[in-house]
Amino acid sequence: MALARPIGWIFAAAAALVLAACGGGGSPGDVHPGTEITIVPGQPNEFLLFPNPQVQPDGSLQTNTDAYAQAYYAAIDPHNTKDTVAKWRAANGFDTGTGTQVTVVFGDARDLGFGRRMTARQNPDGTLAFYVENYLVKTGGAYAFSPVNLEAAIVRDPNALVYVAGIEFSPGPAGGVSFAKYFNFDVVTGVRENMADIDGRGDKAMPGPCIACHGGRADALTPPDASGNPRFNLLLNAVSGARGDVLGQLPPFEVSTFQFSETPGFTRAEQEPMLKTMNMWVLCSYPLPAPSPSPEDACRRPASSGEWQGTAAALIKAAYGGDGLPDPTYVEPSTPASWAAAGQTSLYETVVAPACRVCHQLRGTGRQSDIDFTTYEKFQPYAERIFATVIDRGNMPLAQLLYDTFHASAGEAALADFLVDQGLPARDAGGAVLQPGRPIADPGPDRVVRQGATRLSATNSLFADTYAWSIVSGPNGTVPPSGASLTDANTAQPTFNATTDGTYVLSLVASNASARSAPQSLTLVVQNALTPAPDAIRFADIKAALQDGTECQGCHNRVTPLKAPIDFTSYDRNGDGGVTPTDDAWFYAEVRSRINFAEIAASPLLQKPSGQHHFGGLGPGFDTSLAPGQPGRAKYDLFLNWILNGAPQ
Amino acid sequence: MSFCAIVSRLSQSHRQPLFPRTRPARWAVAALVAALLDLATPTASTAQSVLPNGPASAPQPAPTRPLLDSVQIDLGYAYDDNVTLGRAHDEILWDQSLALDASASRALRIGDHARLVVTGLLSGEKFSRYDGLSNLSGGLNAELQYRQSGAFDAITFAAFARGWLDNYASHLRDGSHFSIGVNARGALTDRIGLSGELAWNRRHAQSEVWDLTDYSALLNLDYSLGRSGTLYLNGEYRRGDVVSDGHATLVNVSLAKVFVLDDAFPDEQWFAYRSEARTWISTVGYNLPLGERTSLDISWRRVQSTPTAHLDFDVQGSLRYVDNQYSIVLLKLF
Numbered sequence: 001m002a003l004a005r006p007i008g009w010i011f012a013a014a015a016a017l018v019l020a021a022c023g024g025g026g027s028p029g030d031v032h033p034g035t036e037i038t039i040v041p042g043q044p045n046e047f048l049l050f051p052n053p054q055v056q057p058d059g060s061l062q063t064n065t066d067a068y069a070q071a072y073y074a075a076i077d078p079h080n081t082k083d084t085v086a087k088w089r090a091a092n093g094f095d096t097g098t099g100t101q102v103t104v105v106f107g108d109a110r111d112l113g114f115g116r117r118m119t120a121r122q123n124p125d126g127t128l129a130f131y132v133e134n135y136l137v138k139t140g141g142a143y144a145f146s147p148v149n150l151e152a153a154i155v156r157d158p159n160a161l162v163y164v165a166g167i168e169f170s171p172g173p174a175g176g177v178s179f180a181k182y183f184n185f186d187v188v189t190g191v192r193e194n195m196a197d198i199d200g201r202g203d204k205a206m207p208g209p210c211i212a213c214h215g216g217r218a219d220a221l222t223p224p225d226a227s228g229n230p231r232f233n234l235l236l237n238a239v240s241g242a243r244g245d246v247l248g249q250l251p252p253f254e255v256s257t258f259q260f261s262e263t264p265g266f267t268r269a270e271q272e273p274m275l276k277t278m279n280m281w282v283l284c285s286y287p288l289p290a291p292s293p294s295p296e297d298a299c300r301r302p303a304s305s306g307e308w309q310g311t312a313a314a315l316i317k318a319a320y321g322g323d324g325l326p327d328p329t330y331v332e333p334s335t336p337a338s339w340a341a342a343g344q345t346s347l348y349e350t351v352v353a354p355a356c357r358v359c360h361q362l363r364g365t366g367r368q369s370d371i372d373f374t375t376y377e378k379f380q381p382y383a384e385r386i387f388a389t390v391i392d393r394g395n396m397p398l399a400q401l402l403y404d405t406f407h408a409s410a411g412e413a414a415l416a417d418f419l420v421d422q423g424l425p426a427r428d429a430g431g432a433v434l435q436p437g438r439p440i441a442d443p444g445p446d447r448v449v450r451q452g453a454t455r456l457s458a459t460n461s462l463f464a465d466t467y468a469w470s471i472v473s474g475p476n477g478t479v480p481p482s483g484a485s486l487t488d489a490n491t492a493q494p495t496f497n498a499t500t501d502g503t504y505v506l507s508l509v510a511s512n513a514s515a516r517s518a519p520q521s522l523t524l525v526v527q528n529a530l531t532p533a534p535d536a537i538r539f540a541d542i543k544a545a546l547q548d549g550t551e552c553q554g555c556h557n558r559v560t561p562l563k564a565p566i567d568f569t570s571y572d573r574n575g576d577g578g579v580t581p582t583d584d585a586w587f588y589a590e591v592r593s594r595i596n597f598a599e600i601a602a603s604p605l606l607q608k609p610s611g612q613h614h615f616g617g618l619g620p621g622f623d624t625s626l627a628p629g630q631p632g633r634a635k636y637d638l639f640l641n642w643i644l645n646g647a648p649q
Numbered sequence: 650m651s652f653c654a655i656v657s658r659l660s661q662s663h664r665q666p667l668f669p670r671t672r673p674a675r676w677a678v679a680a681l682v683a684a685l686l687d688l689a690t691p692t693a694s695t696a697q698s699v700l701p702n703g704p705a706s707a708p709q710p711a712p713t714r715p716l717l718d719s720v721q722i723d724l725g726y727a728y729d730d731n732v733t734l735g736r737a738h739d740e741i742l743w744d745q746s747l748a749l750d751a752s753a754s755r756a757l758r759i760g761d762h763a764r765l766v767v768t769g770l771l772s773g774e775k776f777s778r779y780d781g782l783s784n785l786s787g788g789l790n791a792e793l794q795y796r797q798s799g800a801f802d803a804i805t806f807a808a809f810a811r812g813w814l815d816n817y818a819s820h821l822r823d824g825s826h827f828s829i830g831v832n833a834r835g836a837l838t839d840r841i842g843l844s845g846e847l848a849w850n851r852r853h854a855q856s857e858v859w860d861l862t863d864y865s866a867l868l869n870l871d872y873s874l875g876r877s878g879t880l881y882l883n884g885e886y887r888r889g890d891v892v893s894d895g896h897a898t899l900v901n902v903s904l905a906k907v908f909v910l911d912d913a914f915p916d917e918q919w920f921a922y923r924s925e926a927r928t929w930i931s932t933v934g935y936n937l938p939l940g941e942r943t944s945l946d947i948s949w950r951r952v953q954s955t956p957t958a959h960l961d962f963d964v965q966g967s968l969r970y971v972d973n974q975y976s977i978v979l980l981k982l983f
Contacts, residue, residue, distance in 0.1 A: 027821055027856040029909045033902050137902055151899035155962035159903070 037143045037200040042463055042512060044394025044436045047403065048199055048209040050218035051395060052604075055597035057646065063218045067230060069194030069205040071221050075232040075244030076181045078173055085131075085190035088166050088183055092121065092129035099123040102274040105266050107150035107259030108134075111213075111358065112198060113143065113401045114163070115153030120278045126299065127170040127178060128250070128281050134163040134198070143200055143400050150259055154266050161187045163198050167210070169250060169285045172242030177301065178285070179238065179245040180214065182207035199400050207246065213398050215308060215362030216248035217565070220593035223585045225574060233593070237306035237365060237563040239287070247308060249362045250282045252316045255330035257354075272329045279316050280325065286310030289366065294323040305366035306563020311374060312361040342376035347418055350411040352379065355397045367562060367615040381613070383422035388602065390415065391426050393462060394436025407435070439464040441510035443522035444644060445601045448629035448637045451498045451528040456506070457644070458492045460599055464510030464517065469494050472521065475502020484526070498526040503627070525629040534641035539588045539649045542642055543570075545635050546591070551619050552609070562615075566590055588649050595643050606639055720753045725946075725978030732782060733894035733919070734954070736970045740895035742914070746776045746783075748978075763795045770813070781819035781913025788813030804835035815854070819913035821921070824854035826861075842871040850889070856909045858923045863889020878937040878944070887928040891954050893970060894919045900964055904956050928954040942982040950974040 039045055054062035062068055073083075082088040093099055101121040108114045115135040122128055135152035137160045152160035166183035184196040184206050195203035207216065221230035231243060238245040255275050260268035283296055287303030287310045296317075303309050317323060318333035332353075339348040352360075352373055360373045370378040389396035397403045406412060416433040419426035427433055440462035458467045469489040474481030483500030498504065504524045510517040532541060546552045546568040554560070556568040572579050573586035594605040601607075611618030621635030628637055642648075728745045735741040754768040768790040776782040792809040811828045830848030837843050845868045852861040869883035894911050895901045897920050902908065905922035913921075934948030955969040 026860075027909060029821075030857045030907050031909065032857075032907050033905050137899065139902065146897065148897060148899045148902050152962075155899065157899060157903070157960075157962045159961055160899075 031139050034138050036138060039201060042437060044403070045201060046393065046395035047201060047400045048204055048212055048398060049395065050208065050212050051389065051599070051602070052218060052596035053598065054218060054220045054593060062220055063208050064205045066194050066205060068208070068221060071230050071232040072207055072244055072246075073192065073194070074229065075242070076172060082166075082183065083192045085164060085166065085185040085192075088168075088185070088192070089129075089131060092127070092131075092166075092168055092170075093123050094119065094121060094129065094131060100277070102277055104271045104274050104278070105150070105153050105261070106255075106271065106275075107145055107147065107153075107261075109145040109259045110254075110257040110354070110405070111399050111402055113145040113149065115149035115151065115160075117153045117156065118278075120274075120281065122281050122284075126284065127168065128285060129166065129168040129170075130250075130278075132165040132167070133161055134165065135160040136162045136200075138162075138200070144404070145259070145401065147259065147261075150261055154261055154263055158187075163187065163196060164190075165196075165210070167250065172240055172244060174242065176242065177240040179240045179242065180248045180250055180285070181244065182210040182214075182248065201400065207248065211246050211248040213359040213362070214248040214251055215359075216246035219565075220589050222574070223582075223589055226576075233590070235565045236558050236567055237304070237565045239301075239304050239307055249308065249312070250285050251358060251362060252282055252312050252319075253279050253330070254315070254332075254358065255279075255319075256332040269329075275330060276320065276325070276328065279320070279330070283313055283316050286313045288313075292323075296323075296325050303366060304563055305561065306565070307365055308362065309364070309366050309369065311364065311369070311372045314374070315357070315361060336374065338375035338377070344376045344379075344418075347376070347379075347414050350409065350414040351406075351418075354409070355402055355406040355411055358402075359398055365563075365565075367564075368613060370613055380422070383419060383424060385602070386415070387419050387422075387424045387426060388599070390436070391419065391424075391434050392436060392440045393599070437463055439510045439512050439515050439517035441467075441508040441517040441520035442599075442601075443469075443506065443508040443520055445606075445640055446523040446525075446628050447640050447644070448525040448527055448530055449496070449498070449641070450530050450533055451501065451526055454496045454498070454524070454534070456494050456496055456522070458508055458510060460601075461492075461508070461510040461517070464512050466490070466511040467492050467494075468509045468511070470507050471496075472505040472507050474504055475500055475526075496524060498524075501526045501528055523628065525627060527629050530629070532638075535645055537638060537642040537645060537648075539584075539591070539642075539647075542591060542639060543584070543587065545621075545638060552616075555616050564615075566594070585649070592647050595647055597643075600640075600643055603643065605643070606636065609639075610636060717753045718756050720983040721751065721980065722983070723750045723946075723978050723980040724748070725750075725976055727974055727976035729972065729974045731970065731972040732776075732779060733914070734891065734952075734970050734972055735893060735895050736901070736968060737895065737898075737966060740893075740919070741970075742779065742894075742917075744776050744778045744782065746774050748772065748774045759793075762797060763793065766790075766792045766794060768792075779913055781817065781822075781911075781915070784815060784817040784822070786813045786815045801836060804833050806833050807831065817913075819911070821856035821909060821912050822854050822859050824852065824859060826850065826852035830865075840873045840875075842873070844869045844871075856921070857907045858892055858909045858921045861890040861892065861923065863887050863891075863928075865889075876938065878935060881932075881934050881936065883932050885928075885930040887926075887930065888957075889925065890923050891926045891928060892921055892923050893954075894921050896920070899962075900960065900968070903960050904958050904968070925957045926954045927957060928952060936980075944980045946976075946978045946980060948976050948978075950976070 050063055053064055056062050077083065082091050094101065099122050101119060103117065103119040105117045108116050113136065117133040119131045133153065135149050135157060137146065137148045137152055139146070149160065164185040164187050166185065167180060169178050169180050171178050184193050185191065186193050194206055196206055196209055197203045198209050217235060219233035219235065221232060224230050234243045235245060235247055238247055253275050260266065260271065280296055284299035286300055287307060288297055288300035289303045289309040300310065315333060317325065319330045321327035335345045335348045339345060356373055360371060364370065364372040370381065373379045397406050412433050416426040442458065442460040442462065444457055444460065456469065461467070467490060469486055471481040471484060471486060473479050474483050481504065483502060484496060484498040484504055486494050486496055488494040504526065506522045506524065507519045508522065509519050552568045555562045556564045556566055558567045570579055570583065570587065573583045591605065594603060596603045608614040609619035609622040610624045621633060623632040624636055626632045725748045726745065727748065730743045731741045732744045733740055733742045750772045752768055752770045754766060757765045759765055770788050770790065772786045774784050788811060790809060790811040792807045794805055794807040796803050796805045808831050809829065812825065814825050815823060817823055828848050828850045830846055832844060832846035834842065834844035848865045850863050850865060852859055854860060865885055865887045867883060867885040869881065872880045874880065894914060901920065901922055904924040906924060908920045908922035911919050911921035930950065930952050932948055932950040934946060937945045939945055952972040953969060
């Protein structure tokens with residue numbers, strides 16, 4: 001008994017202490033340095049990728065594969081003379097005392113969030129090189145710029161050095177005209193790497209994450225050559241004539257978007273002269289579309305009509321006071337006159353300048369420049385594509401940081417107002433701007449098919465995993481429909497079986513765990529006399545259509561001065577001295593490269609001849625204002641059915 | 650100075666609570682030791698007067714109660730010149746506070762040489778400038794004590810476990826803390842008492858920033874001035890987590906294991922961050938008896954903490970922080 005009481009006290013005390021030790025669990029605001037950013041499933045995550053990433057039959061994105069990067073570096077550095085950062089720096093003359101070399105440190109607050117230490121140089125031969133150390137202090141959760149990143153760049157904190165890039169503007173291996181080349185080096189070993197993770201959202205193949213914004217193109221690789229390796233594509237409108245010239249550019253340094261330190265030696269005022277020097281060098285890399293008396297343009301080569309026209313030069317000049325660059329410091333230019341004259345100053349200042357211009361000003365050619373958005377008249381016809389990329393897909397703006405900033409800014413509402421004015425439903429019934437990430441049903445484009453089984457596909461739908469198809473009406477609008485049936489109607493790829501010719505309207509609703517899409521209709525015109533049968537279309541049929549007369553070949557021919565990026569004639573593509581079936585395989589790869597299997601309706605192979613943003617305008621047989629099956633859109637139907645059948649060779 | 654007092658004062662974050670529980674705990678320990686001696690030697694021993702924290706420097710416990718052996722209340726004021734435990738000059742904020750503490754003990758005899766002492770503690774602190782630091786804590790201390798004999802130079806050994814529940818005006822700090830350890834105390838001379846303690850301390854809070862773990866080693870020296878009071882001096886070394894407040898600078902983020910926007914300094918947009926550090930804590934104090942059951946305690950405590958992390962870049966200034974706490978506490982034993 002004497003012992004029982006103390007033991008009771010002991011147990012009571014122990015219980016109280018155990019209770020006292022409970023608690024904790026973390027608060028939502030806790031941040032763990034070093035933690036990678038959080039990628040939310042079901043939310044847009046197609047950043048720093050090309051809108052057409054070259055989806056392969058196995059589902060892989062060819063422009064995001066190691067093979068793509070290997071082919072790129074094999075093209076621009078075939079003898080691996082720049083496969084380490086030391087070799088690359090030596091090849092570009094860093095720290096040799098020759099040429100001119102400057103270093104700046106700033107925060108890339110707008111695009112990638114890095115603190116950047118950039119050493120730029122102009123060699124005596126006019127070639128340029130930019131060595132960039134990118135610093136990011138990982139704080140998990142959100143992806144954003146932090147002044148801490150800038151601090152890290154100033155002190156060169158090795159733990160925060162996440163990415164080392166090299167960009168040079170120099171001739172290709174065979175000499176000739178200089179073009180931009182993009183390198184990525186391991187931060188520890190200095191070895192050149194094929195993949196780079198520059199936004200914490202996973203590795204992406206070089207040079208993709210660079211050139212996706214810097215004006216570059218994402219054409220497919222060639223089939224394997226005699227060595228067994230695919231080659232990087234050759235763009236026929238590249239003045240350099242070099243494989244690996246992806247038409248990428250050097251973007252202007254938009255100093256007003258940078259953040260600077262107050263640390264002596266790193267203030268904006270102290271670094272403005274170097275930044276102006278760098279912008280003048282960048283300007284020198286731009287082709288000159290017309291003779292200029294301005295001294296800063298003397299270093300620019302004449303532009304070919306088939307290439308980019310140095311559009312971004314206007315920004316650099318405006319930022320430094322115009323021709324002659326009289327101003328010592330960069331000032332964000334006022335709204336261009338064309339935008340102001342169109343009464344779209346607000347749209348430009350809240351949307352285009354902060355969110356579009358950085359990439360779009362580096363795009364376009366002398367023949368087809370509307371994608372540069374330099375005027376409202378160029379911007380407005382892109383409304384549907386803007387709706388698709390910004391409101392539906394969420395792959396524009398192209399970088400996550402800019403995407404987040406845009407959607408948190410007044411620009412989101414301004415763009416929505418513009419789109420609504422264009423007749424596009426960018427707001428919901430309550431007036432809120434629609435956000436990417438909601439289910440979007442995409443049953444594919446309207447088309448003509450034969451009787452019998454036709455495989456439908458909802459795989460271009462977005463943010464959805466559940467599908468519900470239905471036949472809304474049959475021939476002549478019969479409701480309930482007759483003459484056709486659906487099997488596997490609740491799958492992504494049901495089968496439509498028609499026994500009667502006529503026009504059928506189907507509906508697709510796509511859903512995920514939390515939401516349903518608006519129904520999207522699909523019109524199928526059943527013509528049993530359709531020739532060739534959709535599933536029998538092969539590349540030979542497409543090639544024949546492309547080479548039918550001069551409608552396509554007239555411009556898409558390397559011998560014409562138009563300098564289209566692709567040639568639709570048959571020629572010795574692989575350079576083996578003759579036109580062989582192998583060249584046809586290369587031709588096939590080039591044509592397939594113009595199919596966007598991630599968004600079939602947006603494929604250049606369909607859009608361009610349909611007259612959308614195409615220098616050649618509307619091609620015969622591609623009039624999409626006509627119903628499927630009409631003769632005036634027979635080629636469109638042919639191409640579309642080939643694509644929907646997987647574009648077989 | 651008692652171990653319980655020091656640990657209870659430091660284990661929460663190395664800063665709070667500001668008020669030392671030095672004297673009340675000191676008395677409590679004196680009472681407990683006295684009781685222990687009473688267990689060891691049924692008659693009152695002269696050793697009582699030479700024990701560390703003995704009656705010479707503290708009021709006598711109240712007569713035996715049905716449930717409690719002693720109850721103490723103390724009221725104090727403190728000034729802290731670095732409540733943020735800030736490293737850089739522009740990250741240091743000062744504050745002053747009032748505190749009211751109460752404790753009650755019960756000794757339970759286990760055998761001729763051992764007993765269990767359970768002490769309940771309740772503490773409230775009110776800060777003047779940064780109310781988020783104000784807090785109310787309550788807890789229990791259980792100590793199993795052993796003494797071989799009632800001889801003057803006999804050492805008292807103890808193992809203890811302590812737990813508190815903490816409620817702060819700053820919600821992020823709410824939680825609990827817990828300590829376990831061992832200690833020993835004894836008298837070197839009739840005026841000098843020496844004690845030491847080893848402890849493992851753990852704290853949980855709403856924010857992981859205050860999820861702290863550390864080890865501590867403490868040495869305390871009391872020097873009795875007879876009826877004039879007691880001077881005491883102690884030094885403690887801690888190895889483990891500390892929390893500081895400051896700007897979101899590269900240095901702070903690099904040191905941090907975890908950080909959070911601190912709701913105790915809402916106007917500053919400062920971040921509290923946890924880092925690992927070596928901490929030296931030294932205290933010098935004087936306890937002045939004001940009667941049989943009342944005394945006044947004055948102390949200066951200096952905390953110096955140096956991060957263990959090595960930064961791979963040049964840092965302007967020192968990485969360590971220094972905090973000085975000055976307190977005056979009126980102690981009353983019932």
